[in-house]
Amino acid sequence: MSFAHAGRSLIIAVIAANIGLAFAWGAGSGSIVYSGVPAVLLCAAVAFLVNWLVFIPAALFQSDRFYDTTGAITYLTVIALACAAAIEANGSLDVRSGVVAGMVAIWTIRLGSFLFSRIHAAGGTDVRFEKFKVNPPRFLVAWTLQAVWVIFTASAALVVITAPDPQPLGVFFWVGAALWVIGFAFEVIADEQKRRFKADPVNRGRYITTGLWAWSQHPNYFGEITLWTGILVIALPQLGGWNWLVVASPLFVALLLTKVSGINLLDGIARKRWGDDPAWQAYYRDTPVLIPRPTR
Numbered sequence: 001m002s003f004a005h006a007g008r009s010l011i012i013a014v015i016a017a018n019i020g021l022a023f024a025w026g027a028g029s030g031s032i033v034y035s036g037v038p039a040v041l042l043c044a045a046v047a048f049l050v051n052w053l054v055f056i057p058a059a060l061f062q063s064d065r066f067y068d069t070t071g072a073i074t075y076l077t078v079i080a081l082a083c084a085a086a087i088e089a090n091g092s093l094d095v096r097s098g099v100v101a102g103m104v105a106i107w108t109i110r111l112g113s114f115l116f117s118r119i120h121a122a123g124g125t126d127v128r129f130e131k132f133k134v135n136p137p138r139f140l141v142a143w144t145l146q147a148v149w150v151i152f153t154a155s156a157a158l159v160v161i162t163a164p165d166p167q168p169l170g171v172f173f174w175v176g177a178a179l180w181v182i183g184f185a186f187e188v189i190a191d192e193q194k195r196r197f198k199a200d201p202v203n204r205g206r207y208i209t210t211g212l213w214a215w216s217q218h219p220n221y222f223g224e225i226t227l228w229t230g231i232l233v234i235a236l237p238q239l240g241g242w243n244w245l246v247v248a249s250p251l252f253v254a255l256l257l258t259k260v261s262g263i264n265l266l267d268g269i270a271r272k273r274w275g276d277d278p279a280w281q282a283y284y285r286d287t288p289v290l291i292p293r294p295t296r
Contacts, residue, residue: 009137013144020044020148027155027245031162034085039162043078047147050074055143059136072112074150079104082161094166096173100157100234103180114191153253156235156246167237176233183226190219209283215292221257222290228253
């Protein structure tokens with residue numbers, strides 16, 4: 001790898017880190033201060049620290065085995081740090097903060113466990129990183145972007161937990177909680193349906209069109225976008241000024257899952273595998289891409 005390419009990757013990593021920290025500083029404005037630092041900004045700094053520390057052995061051994069697991073650990077770490085800050089400042093967690101922290105923790109543990117088992121079942125490697133993991137500067141970008149992902153996605157939850165003046169529960173809390181439950185259920189059920197489908201040798205080389213997958217080509221992604229939207233709705237009564245930046249949370253998730261590393265990539269793979277299959281063409285044509293709708 002040339003010095004120019006290495007330098008470009010390092011510049012990208014630095015820019016991404018600064019974007020993440022600047023976003024946290026703005027979105028967390030007015031949040032409680034912990035150890036002399038605004039709590040949300042401190043959480044963002046810790047997110048980068050966790051990923052960069054794990055990057056070191058991952059780069060040395062050219063392994064991506066624990067990439068997704070590190071993402072899960074990052075979520076749990078920043079939420080725990082936010083809770084510690086809130087407890088120190090307010091004496092305890094209010095109900096809204098406790099519920100939101102629990103929501104993020106439950107989602108993280110469930111998805112982290114699912115991804116961990118999937119990567120190990122696949123031999124401990126992810127095809128996304130085949131070219132990156134042998135190239136330390138580019139590999140560093142991937143770990144840095146994972147920290148940015150956590151910061152943007154968890155921003156609404158972090159603002160709720162670190163709010164200096166918690167608000168009483170109201171309609172936004174219950175509507176948001178309902179959205180979270182619906183989204184979480186969709187993600188869990190869709191992932192389990194696909195896991196069982198792929199575990200059956202009869203389905204080797206086939207694509208799933210049953211269960212929730214008959215209603216949407218990507219019901220798990222619909223679930224993830226919906227549950228983060230629910231947390232944003234819960235956060236709405238706490239928002240003011242620059243806090244409104246956290247509206248980016250579900251928008252960021254939707255952008256990544258539909259345009260960057262989700263639907264567009266999976267659709268490309270599907271076209272290569274089954275693009276000439278009339279049955280797949282019919283499924284692709286008649287089944288909603290994201291938002292579920294009974295089709296039969």
